[in-house]
Amino acid sequence: MEMTVGPDRVVSLTYSLDIEGEEAPEWFKRPLQASFIFGREPVLPLIERAIEGAREKEEITLTIPPEEAYGPHRAHLVKEIPLSRLKHPERVRPGAYYEEEGPFGQKTFFKVLAVEGDRVKADFNHPAAGKNVIMRIRIEAVREATAQEILAAEIRRCGGG
Template sequence: MIRADQGDTVKVHYTGRLADGTVFDASPTDRPLHFIIGRKEVIPGFEQAVIGMYQGGKKTATIAPEQAYGPHRPELVEEIKRSLLPADLTLEPGRQLEVDPAEGQKFVVMVKAVGEEMVTLDANHPLAGRELIFDIELLEVTKGGAPKNAH
Protein backbone atom coordinates (compact mmCIF):
# COMPACT_ATOMS: atom_id res chain seq x y z
CA MET A 1 0.00 0.00 0.00
CA ILE A 2 1.25 3.46 -0.89
CA ARG A 3 1.41 5.98 1.99
CA ALA A 4 1.31 9.78 1.46
CA ASP A 5 4.34 11.70 2.71
CA GLN A 6 6.27 14.98 2.21
CA GLY A 7 7.03 15.69 -1.46
CA ASP A 8 4.39 13.30 -2.81
CA THR A 9 1.72 14.42 -5.26
CA VAL A 10 -1.72 13.36 -4.09
CA LYS A 11 -5.17 13.30 -5.61
CA VAL A 12 -8.07 13.56 -3.14
CA HIS A 13 -11.81 13.96 -2.99
CA TYR A 14 -13.00 16.02 -0.04
CA THR A 15 -16.00 17.64 1.54
CA GLY A 16 -15.45 20.54 3.95
CA ARG A 17 -18.11 21.35 6.52
CA LEU A 18 -18.65 23.35 9.68
CA ALA A 19 -19.62 21.90 13.07
CA ASP A 20 -23.31 22.63 12.33
CA GLY A 21 -23.10 20.48 9.17
CA THR A 22 -23.00 23.36 6.67
CA VAL A 23 -20.91 22.31 3.64
CA PHE A 24 -18.61 25.17 2.59
CA ASP A 25 -16.60 23.39 -0.11
CA ALA A 26 -16.26 20.04 -1.89
CA SER A 27 -14.18 18.67 -4.74
CA PRO A 28 -16.22 18.10 -7.91
CA THR A 29 -16.79 14.37 -8.48
CA ASP A 30 -15.13 14.56 -11.88
CA ARG A 31 -12.18 16.72 -10.74
CA PRO A 32 -10.38 15.62 -7.60
CA LEU A 33 -7.96 18.02 -5.93
CA HIS A 34 -4.26 17.53 -6.82
CA PHE A 35 -1.51 18.99 -4.65
CA ILE A 36 2.09 18.34 -3.63
CA ILE A 37 2.58 17.78 0.09
CA GLY A 38 4.97 20.35 1.52
CA ARG A 39 4.40 23.08 -1.07
CA LYS A 40 1.76 24.93 0.98
CA GLU A 41 -0.83 24.59 -1.80
CA VAL A 42 -3.60 23.84 0.72
CA ILE A 43 -4.22 24.94 4.31
CA PRO A 44 -1.70 23.41 6.78
CA GLY A 45 -4.25 21.30 8.67
CA PHE A 46 -5.53 19.68 5.47
CA GLU A 47 -2.01 18.82 4.38
CA GLN A 48 -1.24 17.33 7.82
CA ALA A 49 -4.44 15.26 7.66
CA VAL A 50 -3.35 13.68 4.36
CA ILE A 51 0.19 12.84 5.51
CA GLY A 52 0.25 9.22 6.61
CA MET A 53 -2.95 8.26 4.79
CA TYR A 54 -2.80 5.25 2.48
CA GLN A 55 -3.96 5.34 -1.12
CA GLY A 56 -7.63 4.32 -1.17
CA GLY A 57 -8.11 5.37 2.47
CA LYS A 58 -10.77 7.65 3.91
CA LYS A 59 -10.79 9.77 7.05
CA THR A 60 -12.50 12.67 8.75
CA ALA A 61 -10.22 15.41 10.07
CA THR A 62 -11.14 18.31 12.34
CA ILE A 63 -8.89 21.32 11.76
CA ALA A 64 -8.47 24.13 14.30
CA PRO A 65 -8.58 27.75 13.04
CA GLU A 66 -4.82 28.12 13.61
CA GLN A 67 -4.21 25.35 11.04
CA ALA A 68 -6.81 26.71 8.62
CA TYR A 69 -7.56 30.40 7.99
CA GLY A 70 -6.38 31.72 11.35
CA PRO A 71 -8.32 33.31 14.18
CA HIS A 72 -10.93 35.97 13.53
CA ARG A 73 -9.10 39.29 14.00
CA PRO A 74 -11.35 42.11 15.27
CA GLU A 75 -8.90 44.73 13.95
CA LEU A 76 -9.82 43.62 10.40
CA VAL A 77 -13.45 44.70 10.94
CA GLU A 78 -14.04 48.37 10.25
CA GLU A 79 -17.01 50.68 10.17
CA ILE A 80 -16.78 53.33 7.44
CA LYS A 81 -19.00 56.14 6.23
CA ARG A 82 -21.32 55.02 3.48
CA SER A 83 -20.51 58.25 1.61
CA LEU A 84 -16.93 56.98 1.08
CA LEU A 85 -18.24 54.18 -1.16
CA PRO A 86 -19.53 54.63 -4.73
CA ALA A 87 -23.18 55.73 -4.70
CA ASP A 88 -24.18 53.09 -7.28
CA LEU A 89 -22.70 50.21 -5.23
CA THR A 90 -25.28 47.70 -4.01
CA LEU A 91 -24.56 47.08 -0.34
CA GLU A 92 -26.06 44.09 1.44
CA PRO A 93 -24.76 41.88 4.26
CA GLY A 94 -22.84 38.87 2.93
CA ARG A 95 -21.76 40.59 -0.29
CA GLN A 96 -18.04 40.55 -1.07
CA LEU A 97 -16.33 43.67 -2.39
CA GLU A 98 -12.90 44.01 -3.95
CA VAL A 99 -11.05 46.92 -2.37
CA ASP A 100 -8.17 48.70 -4.08
CA PRO A 101 -6.52 51.07 -1.59
CA ALA A 102 -4.01 53.73 -2.66
CA GLU A 103 -1.11 51.26 -2.19
CA GLY A 104 -2.53 49.24 -5.09
CA GLN A 105 -2.77 45.84 -3.37
CA LYS A 106 -6.31 44.57 -3.95
CA PHE A 107 -8.11 42.48 -1.33
CA VAL A 108 -11.63 41.24 -0.66
CA VAL A 109 -13.85 42.39 2.20
CA MET A 110 -17.25 41.14 3.30
CA VAL A 111 -20.12 43.52 3.98
CA LYS A 112 -21.24 42.67 7.52
CA ALA A 113 -23.81 45.38 8.23
CA VAL A 114 -25.38 48.30 6.36
CA GLY A 115 -26.85 51.31 8.14
CA GLU A 116 -28.16 54.67 6.96
CA GLU A 117 -24.76 56.36 7.34
CA MET A 118 -22.27 53.60 8.18
CA VAL A 119 -21.20 50.27 6.62
CA THR A 120 -19.32 47.53 8.48
CA LEU A 121 -16.68 45.74 6.39
CA ASP A 122 -14.74 42.62 7.42
CA ALA A 123 -11.38 41.77 5.81
CA ASN A 124 -11.08 38.42 7.63
CA HIS A 125 -11.31 35.27 5.50
CA PRO A 126 -14.97 34.10 5.70
CA LEU A 127 -13.77 30.91 7.47
CA ALA A 128 -11.38 32.66 9.90
CA GLY A 129 -11.95 31.59 13.49
CA ARG A 130 -13.92 28.51 12.43
CA GLU A 131 -13.12 24.88 13.14
CA LEU A 132 -13.29 22.99 9.84
CA ILE A 133 -14.22 19.34 9.34
CA PHE A 134 -13.04 17.55 6.21
CA ASP A 135 -14.08 14.14 4.92
CA ILE A 136 -11.09 13.08 2.82
CA GLU A 137 -10.64 10.18 0.40
CA LEU A 138 -7.09 9.67 -0.85
CA LEU A 139 -7.45 8.46 -4.43
CA GLU A 140 -3.85 8.45 -5.63
CA VAL A 141 -0.31 8.96 -4.34
CA THR A 142 2.61 9.55 -6.67
CA LYS A 143 5.92 9.34 -4.83
CA GLY A 144 7.97 12.51 -5.29
CA GLY A 145 6.37 13.70 -8.53
CA ALA A 146 3.31 14.52 -10.55
CA PRO A 147 0.76 11.83 -11.35
CA LYS A 148 0.93 10.59 -14.94
CA ASN A 149 -2.65 11.74 -15.60
CA ALA A 150 -2.42 15.15 -13.91
CA HIS A 151 -4.34 17.96 -15.63
Protein backbone atom coordinates in the same frame (compact mmCIF):
# COMPACT_ATOMS: atom_id res chain seq x y z
CA MET B 1 -0.32 -4.68 -4.13
CA GLU B 2 -2.40 -1.68 -3.21
CA MET B 3 -0.30 1.36 -2.36
CA THR B 4 -1.00 3.44 0.75
CA VAL B 5 0.02 7.00 1.60
CA GLY B 6 3.42 7.07 3.27
CA PRO B 7 6.95 8.49 3.11
CA ASP B 8 8.44 9.12 -0.33
CA ARG B 9 5.18 8.40 -2.13
CA VAL B 10 3.57 10.84 -4.53
CA VAL B 11 0.04 11.56 -3.34
CA SER B 12 -2.54 13.08 -5.68
CA LEU B 13 -5.73 14.22 -4.02
CA THR B 14 -8.75 16.42 -4.38
CA TYR B 15 -10.06 18.41 -1.45
CA SER B 16 -12.69 20.93 -0.55
CA LEU B 17 -13.08 23.21 2.43
CA ASP B 18 -16.08 24.40 4.39
CA ILE B 19 -16.63 26.39 7.56
CA GLU B 20 -18.12 24.51 10.49
CA GLY B 21 -21.58 25.72 11.41
CA GLU B 22 -22.09 28.34 8.70
CA GLU B 23 -22.38 28.91 4.98
CA ALA B 24 -18.98 29.59 3.41
CA PRO B 25 -18.57 31.67 0.24
CA GLU B 26 -18.71 29.59 -2.96
CA TRP B 27 -15.09 30.39 -3.89
CA PHE B 28 -13.96 28.92 -0.56
CA LYS B 29 -15.81 25.62 -1.10
CA ARG B 30 -14.59 25.03 -4.66
CA PRO B 31 -12.84 21.63 -5.03
CA LEU B 32 -9.09 21.82 -5.53
CA GLN B 33 -6.37 19.36 -6.51
CA ALA B 34 -2.94 18.84 -5.03
CA SER B 35 -0.03 16.51 -5.59
CA PHE B 36 3.03 16.21 -3.36
CA ILE B 37 5.66 13.81 -2.06
CA PHE B 38 4.56 12.70 1.40
CA GLY B 39 7.10 13.69 4.05
CA ARG B 40 9.17 15.80 1.64
CA GLU B 41 6.99 18.78 0.83
CA PRO B 42 5.22 21.30 3.07
CA VAL B 43 1.85 19.96 4.16
CA LEU B 44 0.14 20.76 7.46
CA PRO B 45 1.14 18.05 9.97
CA LEU B 46 -2.54 17.63 10.85
CA ILE B 47 -3.28 16.69 7.22
CA GLU B 48 -0.28 14.37 6.97
CA ARG B 49 -1.41 12.51 10.10
CA ALA B 50 -4.95 12.22 8.73
CA ILE B 51 -3.97 10.76 5.35
CA GLU B 52 -1.00 8.55 6.32
CA GLY B 53 -1.90 4.96 5.57
CA ALA B 54 -4.89 5.90 3.40
CA ARG B 55 -5.54 4.03 0.17
CA GLU B 56 -6.47 5.24 -3.30
CA LYS B 57 -10.12 6.38 -3.54
CA GLU B 58 -10.36 6.66 0.26
CA GLU B 59 -12.19 9.72 1.57
CA ILE B 60 -11.21 11.47 4.78
CA THR B 61 -12.91 14.34 6.59
CA LEU B 62 -11.05 16.31 9.20
CA THR B 63 -11.71 19.36 11.31
CA ILE B 64 -8.90 21.92 11.36
CA PRO B 65 -8.94 24.30 14.34
CA PRO B 66 -8.51 28.06 13.72
CA GLU B 67 -4.91 28.14 14.95
CA GLU B 68 -3.92 25.63 12.23
CA ALA B 69 -6.16 27.12 9.53
CA TYR B 70 -6.86 30.86 9.14
CA GLY B 71 -5.98 32.05 12.62
CA PRO B 72 -8.08 33.95 15.15
CA HIS B 73 -10.77 36.47 14.37
CA ARG B 74 -9.15 39.90 14.80
CA ALA B 75 -11.42 42.62 16.18
CA HIS B 76 -9.33 45.41 14.62
CA LEU B 77 -10.36 44.14 11.16
CA VAL B 78 -14.03 44.99 11.84
CA LYS B 79 -14.54 48.56 10.65
CA GLU B 80 -17.24 51.05 9.83
CA ILE B 81 -16.97 52.54 6.37
CA PRO B 82 -19.13 55.07 4.51
CA LEU B 83 -21.41 53.58 1.85
CA SER B 84 -20.24 56.41 -0.44
CA ARG B 85 -16.74 54.82 -0.62
CA LEU B 86 -18.13 51.72 -2.35
CA LYS B 87 -18.54 51.40 -6.12
CA HIS B 88 -21.66 49.22 -5.79
CA PRO B 89 -23.58 50.22 -2.64
CA GLU B 90 -26.66 48.45 -4.04
CA ARG B 91 -24.84 45.09 -3.47
CA VAL B 92 -24.47 45.71 0.27
CA ARG B 93 -26.67 43.31 2.25
CA PRO B 94 -26.24 42.29 5.89
CA GLY B 95 -24.81 38.77 6.14
CA ALA B 96 -23.56 38.79 2.55
CA TYR B 97 -20.02 39.14 1.23
CA TYR B 98 -19.15 42.27 -0.74
CA GLU B 99 -16.39 42.35 -3.34
CA GLU B 100 -15.15 44.99 -5.75
CA GLU B 101 -12.01 45.57 -7.76
CA GLY B 102 -9.91 48.67 -7.20
CA PRO B 103 -8.23 50.83 -9.88
CA PHE B 104 -5.05 48.70 -9.86
CA GLY B 105 -6.78 45.29 -9.83
CA GLN B 106 -6.67 44.86 -6.06
CA LYS B 107 -9.73 43.27 -4.46
CA THR B 108 -11.78 44.73 -1.63
CA PHE B 109 -13.58 41.89 0.11
CA PHE B 110 -15.55 41.87 3.36
CA LYS B 111 -18.59 40.45 5.10
CA VAL B 112 -21.36 42.97 5.68
CA LEU B 113 -22.32 42.79 9.35
CA ALA B 114 -24.81 45.67 9.37
CA VAL B 115 -25.93 48.74 7.46
CA GLU B 116 -26.78 51.72 9.63
CA GLY B 117 -27.83 54.79 7.68
CA ASP B 118 -24.98 55.73 5.36
CA ARG B 119 -22.42 53.48 7.12
CA VAL B 120 -21.51 49.82 6.70
CA LYS B 121 -20.12 47.67 9.49
CA ALA B 122 -17.64 45.49 7.58
CA ASP B 123 -15.61 42.47 8.70
CA PHE B 124 -12.34 42.26 6.74
CA ASN B 125 -11.24 39.00 8.41
CA HIS B 126 -10.96 35.87 6.26
CA PRO B 127 -14.39 34.18 6.32
CA ALA B 128 -12.89 31.22 8.24
CA ALA B 129 -10.89 33.28 10.78
CA GLY B 130 -11.63 32.09 14.30
CA LYS B 131 -13.61 29.10 13.04
CA ASN B 132 -13.06 25.41 12.50
CA VAL B 133 -12.48 24.48 8.87
CA ILE B 134 -13.88 21.19 7.58
CA MET B 135 -11.61 19.59 4.99
CA ARG B 136 -12.88 16.76 2.82
CA ILE B 137 -10.08 14.85 1.11
CA ARG B 138 -10.23 12.12 -1.52
CA ILE B 139 -7.02 10.25 -2.26
CA GLU B 140 -6.96 9.97 -6.06
CA ALA B 141 -3.63 8.18 -6.60
CA VAL B 142 -0.57 6.98 -4.69
CA ARG B 143 2.73 5.86 -6.21
CA GLU B 144 6.41 5.62 -5.31
CA ALA B 145 8.32 8.84 -5.94
CA THR B 146 11.29 8.60 -8.29
CA ALA B 147 14.77 9.49 -7.05
CA GLN B 148 14.66 12.55 -9.33
CA GLU B 149 11.33 13.73 -7.81
CA ILE B 150 12.70 13.29 -4.28
CA LEU B 151 15.85 15.26 -5.15
CA ALA B 152 13.80 18.06 -6.74
CA ALA B 153 11.57 18.24 -3.63
CA GLU B 154 14.63 18.44 -1.36
CA ILE B 155 16.12 21.24 -3.47
CA ARG B 156 12.83 23.20 -3.28
CA ARG B 157 12.59 22.63 0.47
CA CYS B 158 16.08 24.02 0.96
CA GLY B 159 15.22 27.12 -1.07
CA GLY B 160 17.07 26.16 -4.20
CA GLY B 161 14.28 26.30 -6.68
